[in-house]
Amino acid sequence: MTASVREIETVSRQRQRRTRxxxxxxxxxxxxxxxxxxxxxxxxxxxxxxxxxxxxxxxxxxxxxxxxxxxxxxxxTEQAGTEDPVxxxxxxxxxxxxxxxxxxxxxxxxxISETNGRRADRVIRKPQPMPTPAVMQIVGGLVDDKTARKLQQTHVKSCTTCSAATPRCADGRRLAHLAAHTQRTAPLRRQRQTEQEEWADKRAWALRLLHDQQWGKAADPVHKTDQQRVRDVLTALRKMLLTPTKLTTSSPWERADLETTIAVLERQEKDLTHRW
Known part of the structure; x- marks a missing residue:
């Protein structure tokens, strides 16, 4: 009896489905x-x-x-686990x-394809304003030490305040500071100017060398083209000069002009031949 009861309890029972x-x-x-x-x-x-x-x-x-x-x-409407959810x-x-x-x-x-095909708006950021340079930095880059010293001397001669033993005026102080600043930065400015001139010379030399190399590759075809062009023009003019109809219809002035053109072209052909 005990075994049959245990067997019945271990058998799973079919549960009833929940009603919708x-x-x-x-x-x-x-x-x-x-x-x-x-x-x-x-x-x-x-x-x-x-x-x-x-x-x-x-x-x-x-x-x-x-x-x-x-x-x-x-x-x-609330997240899971919230007390008293609504x-x-x-x-x-x-x-x-x-x-x-x-x-x-x-x-x-x-x-999705329409969204991927859209372009993002490009953000153009407003540039930040740079700090305004001092007056000495602005004027100091325009004049050299000699010019600043001459400006100071001219002002001292014409200004009654600066020429006397009294303290200098505002313009006199500015010119004095400018002369001292340009005198202090003169060696560095000359060094930079020398470096810029050397760099410009090197760049000009490199461009000239590049031009010579490029011209060396194309010089032979160009020379042959010039020779052929002069020869073709000479051949056409000589035919015109030897044609009987052209001789009878042309005036002596036209014939002389044609002969002069032929002589110039012959000299060009000779120069091209000997130069090469």
């Missing part, structure tokens, strides 16, 4: 075709949508009945699925 809730929300049904493609998911593994009431993703329960009614599952009014809201999975996938792909 027949509660329906008083809100209007949600039509999937009116929602954006990124706010619902028709993947059979996780069919869901964004609840219009609380803006959270909520699964859709589809009952295999004659009506094939689909509605949102009950959900709360149920969202969109719970048990009917859903009208009038979009196929293929149509939804195509709309989603078109939206």
């Amino acid at each position: 809730s027949r509660t329906i929300s008083h809100l209007d049904p949600i039509v999937v075709s009116k929602l954006p493609a990124h706010e619902y998911d028709l993947d059979p593994a996780c069919i869901s949508l964004v609840c219009p009431s609380c803006r959270t993703w909520v699964p859709i329960r589809v009952a295999d009945t004659q009506r094939a009614t689909a509605k949102l599952v009950p959900h709360h 149920r969202c009014p969109g719970s048990h809201r009917l859903v009208t699925i009038n979009v196929t999975v293929a149509t939804w996938s195509r709309r989603l792909e078109e939206g």
